[in-house]
Amino acid sequence: MGLKDKGKICILFNKPEERDLPDRKGVMDEVNLVKETISDLGYSYFLLPVSKDYRWIDILKKKNFDLVFNLCEDFEGNSEGEAHIAGILEILKIPYTGSPPSALYLCLDKIKAKIIVSHYGIKTPPCFIPDKESPDFLPLILKPRKKDASLFIEKKNVIFKKEEYYKRVRELEGKNIEFSAEKFIDGREFNVSVFDDRVIAIGEIVFKTEPKILTYSSKWNKKSKEYIETPVHYPAMINEKEKKEIEEISIKIFKILEMRDYGRIDLRMDKNGEIYFIEANPNPDISRDSGFYKALFYAGISYKLFIERLIEKAMEKI
Numbered sequence: 001m002g003l004k005d006k007g008k009i010c011i012l013f014n015k016p017e018e019r020d021l022p023d024r025k026g027v028m029d030e031v032n033l034v035k036e037t038i039s040d041l042g043y044s045y046f047l048l049p050v051s052k053d054y055r056w057i058d059i060l061k062k063k064n065f066d067l068v069f070n071l072c073e074d075f076e077g078n079s080e081g082e083a084h085i086a087g088i089l090e091i092l093k094i095p096y097t098g099s100p101p102s103a104l105y106l107c108l109d110k111i112k113a114k115i116i117v118s119h120y121g122i123k124t125p126p127c128f129i130p131d132k133e134s135p136d137f138l139p140l141i142l143k144p145r146k147k148d149a150s151l152f153i154e155k156k157n158v159i160f161k162k163e164e165y166y167k168r169v170r171e172l173e174g175k176n177i178e179f180s181a182e183k184f185i186d187g188r189e190f191n192v193s194v195f196d197d198r199v200i201a202i203g204e205i206v207f208k209t210e211p212k213i214l215t216y217s218s219k220w221n222k223k224s225k226e227y228i229e230t231p232v233h234y235p236a237m238i239n240e241k242e243k244k245e246i247e248e249i250s251i252k253i254f255k256i257l258e259m260r261d262y263g264r265i266d267l268r269m270d271k272n273g274e275i276y277f278i279e280a281n282p283n284p285d286i287s288r289d290s291g292f293y294k295a296l297f298y299a300g301i302s303y304k305l306f307i308e309r310l311i312e313k314a315m316e317k318i
Contacts, residue, residue, distance in 0.1 A: 007043045008064070009311070011035055012056070012085070012096075013071040015049035029287040030071055037307045038069070045069075050085065052076060060092055067314045068096040070283065079108055079146055082283075095317045097310045099282035103258040107280040108146050111180050113257060114277065120256055122249060123276045125268075127182035130169045134162060139184040141213065142168060144177050152177070155226075158184055158211040185268040185276050186212060190236055192250040192265040193295035196309060199247040201295035204236035232291055234298040245275060253277055261313055262306075264292060 013031050031047065038045045046065070048056050050072055060068070068089055075081025083104035089096045099107075106113055114124040128135075130142065142157045152175055159165045165181075172179055189212065191203040205214065208229040217224040238246070250265040257280050264281040284292050286306075296306055 008066055009038055009043050009045045009069050010048050010060070010065040010067070011038070011045055011069045011071060012048050012050065012060075014073055014075075015051070026285065026287060026289075027071060027073065029289065030285060033287055033303070034069060034071065034307065037304055038311075041304060041308055041311075043311070050075060057088060060088070060094060063092075063094065066095070067311065068094055069310070069314075070096045070098045073283075080105070083108065095314045097261060097314045099260045099263065100258060103260060103282045106257050107259070107282050110143060110145055110182075110279055113280060114182075117253055117256055117277050120252065122253065123274060125183040125185055125276055125278070127180050130165075130172075130179055130181045135159075135165055135181060137183050138162070138165075139186065139211075140165070140181050141184045142172060142179050142181050144175075145180040147177065152179075153213065153215050155211060155213065155215060158213055184211070185270050185278075187268050187270040188236075189214075189278070190246060190267045190269070191232060191291050191295075192246060192267060193262075193292055193299075194250060194254050194259070194265065195262045195296070195299075195301070195306065196313075197251070197254075199250055200299035200301060201234055202236045202238070202243065202246055203232045203234045203291060203295060203298075204238075206231050206233050232294065234294060242269075242273070249275060249277070253280055257282075261310055262286075262292070 011031060011034060013027055016027055035045055035047065048059060050056050070086065070089065072085045073082050075085055083101040086096065086104055087101040090101060106116065111127050114127055118124045126137065139158060139160045142159065144152050156168060159168060189205045191205065192199055193201045209226065214230055215226050217226040218230045221227055246267060249267065253265050254263060259280065259282045264284045266278040268276045268278055270276070284290065286292050296303060
């Protein structure tokens with residue numbers, strides 16, 4: 001029986017706690033917008049928060065719905081849990097929106113994603129796991145290897161001198177997470193939104209600050225100076241040749257990393273016009289304040305159409 005007959009959608013998400021950081025608390029804005037849109041489209045829904053007691057799995061097993069709208073980004077604070085949850089949906093043979101476990105796992109690991117993408121002739125900044133040895137190149141940037149949302153990224157993570165590198169590495173050792181070090185591409189940054197197997201918009205972060213990076217505050221603290229100094233403009237000010245190259249590279253990466261339905265590819269262009277893959281974000285934030293929402297607006301795609309197409313694509317996977 002198809003969706004038009006039953007019309008029931010399970011919205012699966014991580015319920016934030018009071019102590020959570022803004023990036024996790026923001027999921028409820030996403031949930032509320034999705035449920036309103038699903039309702040407007042004429043489908044019924046129910047909310048299913050992922051809990052530590054695993055009762056949500058028992059509810060999924062009953063399959064009293066047509067598909068899962070997957071808004072999960074982790075499990076119990078572990079980013080790798082995002083792929084595990086999609087894996088459970090695969091095992092239970094439940095159709096769901098967004099990328100499969102393989103893409104969620106590959107894109108989360110920034111080093112692994114770069115290694116894979118580089119094998120297909122796409123430029124990536126050289127990277128390594130920080131240790132006590134001297135870096136082979138400067139400047140570089142230190143990032144959490146398997147964390148999203150610019151967590152733990154500050155301006156001082158951009159390193160220009162060796163003594164700064166050793167000092168910052170020692171400071172970050174106390175975070176109890178693995179960091180990666182990659183060559184800092186000091187240039188323009190593009191957010192490329194992909195939907196329905198095509199690039200719908202290319203946005204550019206207009207840096208009004210140095211160094212040119214997006215910190216955690218730049219993304220999540222609207223009242224901060226860093227947020228104000230890093231607006232994203234649509235469309236990016238690029239010529240047709242650059243536009244075509246960015247689109248081709250982004251679609252290629254989207255397919256290489258096995259992303260599905262919708263996603264964002266982050267690229268940088270150096271002073272010589274060379275384009276580098278920085279990272280990929282499957283199942284990005286789709287709340288009203290998100291970059292993807294702005295990309296849809298710029299592309300002339302209504303949010304209703306976007307959500308309905310995701311539902312249709314999920315049902316095609318049966």
